[in-house]
Amino acid sequence: MSEQDKRVIRLPHAGIVLLVGPSNSGKTTLLDTLIAAGTIKATEVVSSDQFRMLVGDVEFMDWTSRSKLESDIIYKQYQHISAKAFEAMEGMIAIRCRLDKLTLIDATHLYEEDRKRYVELARKQHVPIVALVLDTPEEELLRRDGKREFPRGKQRVKKQAHLFKRSLRSLRLEGFDASYVVKAAQLMDIAFERKVNPLVHEVGQGIDIIGDVHGCFQEQLELLDKLGYKPDEAGFYRHPEGRLPVSVGDVMSRGPESLAAMEWWRKHVEAGLAYMTDSNHGWKIARLLDGRQVELSHGDEKTAAELGQFEREHGEEAARMLKERLRIFLLQAPPQLVFCRNGVRQLVVVHAGIRDSYIGKQSTKIQDYCRYGEQGGTDAEGKPLRKEWYNDHESGELIVWGHDPRVEPTIMNQTINIDQGAVFGGYLTAYRYPEKQFVQVKAYANYAGEDRNPLLEGQLNRFRQPNLRKYIEGYSVLTSAYGDITARGEFVKAAIDTVSHYTVPLEELVYIPPTMSPPPQTAEDERYLEHPAEAFAYYRSQGVEKMIMEKKHMGSRAIVLLFRNEAAAASYVGRQTLGVIYTRTGRRFFEPMLEEQVLRQLNGDLTKANYFDRYGTDLVLLDTEIVPWNLKARELIASQYAHVAEVSLMDRRAKIAKLREANGAGKAVQHWIDELEIKLGNAETFEQAFQQYCWDTNGLEGIRIAPFHTLAHSTASYQSKQHSWHMEHARELAACSELFMETEYKVVTDEASELAAIRWWEEMTEQGHEGAVVKPEYFVARHKGRLIQPAIKVRGRSYLHIIYGMDYLLPENLQRLKQRKTSKKERYALKEFALGLESVERFIRKESVERIHECVLAALSMESDSVDPRL
Numbered sequence: 033m034s035e036q037d038k039r040v041i042r043l044p045h046a047g048i049v050l051l052v053g054p055s056n057s058g059k060t061t062l063l064d065t066l067i068a069a070g071t072i073k074a075t076e077v078v079s080s081d082q083f084r085m086l087v088g089d090v091e092f093m094d095w096t097s098r099s100k101l102e103s104d105i106i107y108k109q110y111q112h113i114s115a116k117a118f119e120a121m122e123g124m125i126a127i128r129c130r131l132d133k134l135t136l137i138d139a140t141h142l143y144e145e146d147r148k149r150y151v152e153l154a155r156k157q158h159v160p161i162v163a164l165v166l167d168t169p170e171e172e173l174l175r176r177d178g179k180r181e182f183p184r185g186k187q188r189v190k191k192q193a194h195l196f197k198r199s200l201r202s203l204r205l206e207g208f209d210a211s212y213v214v215k216a217a218q219l220m221d222i223a224f225e226r227k228v229n230p231l232v233h234e235v236g237q238g239i240d241i242i243g244d245v246h247g248c249f250q251e252q253l254e255l256l257d258k259l260g261y262k263p264d265e266a267g268f269y270r271h272p273e274g275r276l277p278v279s280v281g282d283v284m285s286r287g288p289e290s291l292a293a294m295e296w297w298r299k300h301v302e303a304g305l306a307y308m309t310d311s312n313h314g315w316k317i318a319r320l321l322d323g324r325q326v327e328l329s330h331g332d333e334k335t336a337a338e339l340g341q342f343e344r345e346h347g348e349e350a351a352r353m354l355k356e357r358l359r360i361f362l363l364q365a366p367p368q369l370v371f372c373r374n375g376v377r378q379l380v381v382v383h384a385g386i387r388d389s390y391i392g393k394q395s396t397k398i399q400d401y402c403r404y405g406e407q408g409g410t411d412a413e414g415k416p417l418r419k420e421w422y423n424d425h426e427s428g429e430l431i432v433w434g435h436d437p438r439v440e441p442t443i444m445n446q447t448i449n450i451d452q453g454a455v456f457g458g459y460l461t462a463y464r465y466p467e468k469q470f471v472q473v474k475a476y477a478n479y480a481g482e483d484r485n486p487l488l489e490g491q492l493n494r495f496r497q498p499n500l501r502k503y504i505e506g507y508s509v510l511t512s513a514y515g516d517i518t519a520r521g522e523f524v525k526a527a528i529d530t531v532s533h534y535t536v537p538l539e540e541l542v543y544i545p546p547t548m549s550p551p552p553q554t555a556e557d558e559r560y561l562e563h564p565a566e567a568f569a570y571y572r573s574q575g576v577e578k579m580i581m582e583k584k585h586m587g588s589r590a591i592v593l594l595f596r597n598e599a600a601a602a603s604y605v606g607r608q609t610l611g612v613i614y615t616r617t618g619r620r621f622f623e624p625m626l627e628e629q630v631l632r633q634l635n636g637d638l639t640k641a642n643y644f645d646r647y648g649t650d651l652v653l654l655d656t657e658i659v660p661w662n663l664k665a666r667e668l669i670a671s672q673y674a675h676v677a678e679v680s681l682m683d684r685r686a687k688i689a690k691l692r693e694a695n696g697a698g699k700a701v702q703h704w705i706d707e708l709e710i711k712l713g714n715a716e717t718f719e720q721a722f723q724q725y726c727w728d729t730n731g732l733e734g735i736r737i738a739p740f741h742t743l744a745h746s747t748a749s750y751q752s753k754q755h756s757w758h759m760e761h762a763r764e765l766a767a768c769s770e771l772f773m774e775t776e777y778k779v780v781t782d783e784a785s786e787l788a789a790i791r792w793w794e795e796m797t798e799q800g801h802e803g804a805v806v807k808p809e810y811f812v813a814r815h816k817g818r819l820i821q822p823a824i825k826v827r828g829r830s831y832l833h834i835i836y837g838m839d840y841l842l843p844e845n846l847q848r849l850k851q852r853k854t855s856k857k858e859r860y861a862l863k864e865f866a867l868g869l870e871s872v873e874r875f876i877r878k879e880s881v882e883r884i885h886e887c888v889l890a891a892l893s894m895e896s897d898s899v900d901p902r903l
Contacts, residue, residue: 047159053166054192079138083117129157158395237274246455247287280434281311286331318362384435514866535618544891546864587659637769649745718838797828
């Protein structure tokens with residue numbers, strides 16, 4: 033018989049293949065043949081004989097030729113060993129099933145109760161189970177038994193043959209997904225193949241995952257056009273790069289064009305040009321088309337109405353054919369889609385949710401879970417309460433899902449929700465993979481027409497406190513500036529502790545300013561550790577031609593959130609307040625009474641200057657430096673600087689006095705005097721370095737606030753502005769209130785302006801000022817598509833005494849310090865910058881506290897990691 037004419041038996045890609053047949057029926061021989069042919073692996077086969085050897089060191093125990101006493105004892109030993117062997121084997125099989133592996137079991141399986149255990153095991157582990165039955169004549173069984181090393185005996189073989197015949201009667205009713213009965217004489221005429229997992233696909237040239245369409249067909253076409261898909265002559269949408277669209281399901285119901293959406297996806301899926309998962313609305317419409325009794329609600333009645341209208345317009349036969357096409361298509365929709373690259377599972381697309389142990393598997397229970405997610409009862413109105421299944425996701429794949437409308441695409445624990453409520457007037461979202469980019473189109477209307485829809489409820493619940501469980505083991509935040517940023521669990525725990533005990537309320541903690549790195553290269557000039565020339569060189573290497581150098585105030589970083597009035601604050605922070613002022617770690621900057629004074633003074637001054645009306649804003653969010661330094665650093669100054677300076681001066685002066693006495697007595701100690709005089713000068717510089725940043729304040733008197741970034745008004749954030757705009761806006765604020773002070777700056781565009789800026793920095797720092805910050809022209813700057821450092825601080829020689837120690841400029845110390853590494857600081861500066869931009873955008877859009885908090889918490893967690901604090 034030719035290969036083409038052979039009967040084909042297709043083994044499942046995973047699960048259990050239960051071989052059924054008496055001893056000597058050829059089970060082991062068949063398995064050896066399949067292993068030799070490469071159809072199965074040797075590790076995929078387990079046998080009772082194998083486990084008897086592993087458990088009891090024997091494959092078979094012959095009790096027939098012994099005395100009755102010995103026979104009974106040996107038989108009972110054999111039964112005990114066999115029971116333990118099967119117990120161990122079943123444990124191994126269960127583990128393999130959980131791992132979605134194929135296991136072929138070589139044993140007789142002549143009793144229904146034995147087979148039933150494996151059927152139940154397969155169902156519990158959500159894998160297929162197949163019976164492969166070898167039907168060998170009794171005469172052949174007896175002939176083969178006679179050739180065995182350990183014959184089973186004629187009586188036992190005959191008994192097994194009898195049991196086997198009885199098994200054939202019930203086998204098809206025992207719950208196997210498939211059963212194949214093979215006659216011994218037919219084995220040579222059968223070809224065995226392995227099925228592939230129908231849920232698993234290659235990413236190929238890329239995929240575009242589209243959220244819940246819900247009949248918003250025109251928005252879908254606009255989104256496809258935006259993604260680069262164009263219809264060919266046959267009406268099939270194709271991408272020039274070979275990308276494929278993938279639907280998370282729910283393409284129908286609630287919206288105006290469910291039939292068009294369903295037919296589009298059916299045609300493209302059947303043509304191999306798209307993928308679509310099963311979904312809750314898809315399943316309900318499938319059952320409706322299958323003639324089952326279903327209760328039409330939540331927009332499904334609109335799909336039924338469209339079907340009725342189609343029949344009225346096109347006739348009963350056309351409607352019957354359409355319904356049959358859609359019925360088959362929807363019933364066959366997979367519960368999930370798993371996409372691989374280089375043979376590794378990387379992404380899972382599912383409608384409502386999935387457990388890690390379900391990935392790549394199919395069963396009735398898994399299909400229901402994928403359609404509806406994990407539910408925890410219903411609310412007072414009978415709506416399902418959805419559990420946060422994504423908190424338990426640990427297997428590493430990215431899971432993209434829909435079903436639960438969110439205002440914005442939401443990343444939680446390596447899962448992304450892309451249902452932005454298009455049918456409720458929100459957005460239809462696509463997630464491009466592997467690019468990891470979002471593309472959206474705004475819905476043309478609120479087609480659902482529901483007064484209380486999930487998007488509105490999301491707004492009503494904006495101030496609900498986030499569930500910390502989803503963060504505590506680590507999580508990721510998708511930022512528009514940097515992409516996906518991971519916050520590691522051990523640092524998140526520290527940040528949660530900070531937020532829980534020390535920071536301002538979550539609703540008011542809307543932005544954490546990023547750390548700043550010094551220049552990537554230390555100064556070439558041997559007199560300096562840091563110099564502006566290296567900062568300018570860095571930006572020029574990143575394609576930046578215009579830069580801003582701002583004077584750096586020696587104070588404490590602070591965020592000022594100021595509202596037009598107390599009532600205006602309610603829609604942003606959930607309570608009435610004039611605002612808040614906090615440090616870069618989220619702690620309240622001033623004592624409550626003094627903060628109230630500062631806020632009222634600023635609010636009164638800006639209101640009097642008509643600031644809020646002039647800009648049409650309800651708030652202003654500022655990144656600032658507040659001086660004097662001792663407002664926040666009094667204890668630090670007393671313990672680490674003033675005391676050290678005092679002791680060092682006393683010590684070095686005393687040593688010099690003693691050495692001068694010795695020198696006068698003719699001792700050769702002048703070189704020690706010279707060395708100590710240098711060190712005494714260092715100590716004097718150290719003392720002067722911090723004292724000029726401190727002065728006494730009395731209430732508001734003596735306090736000055738230097739804004740350098742106007743982060744946002746209620747109408748917009750100002751990320752796209754030039755830094756010169758931010759400087760001029762700071763000047764305008766200084767004109768509105770005496771509490772504000774403007775910041776000096778220089779614009780660098782060419783060699784002459786660069787040299788002028790360097791001279792300004794040198795003069796300023798020699799007078800004791802801290803230094804300057806060099807920034808690119810624009811607030812957000814990129815080079816070849818990559819985000820570059822938002823700012824580089826360049827600190828002066830005098831100031832660095834209080835950072836690196838009073839003797840840091842000694843040649844041997846300076847040489848060592850110039851070997852410092854800034855790469856980790858630079859990475860964190862970029863990530864914290866992107867997180868800050870993201871949290872401000874979300875705050876201005878009035879997104880939930882949870883969405884803002886995940887950015888803030890991630891930034892705070894990075895401050896918990898160990899980075900050289902002197903950088």
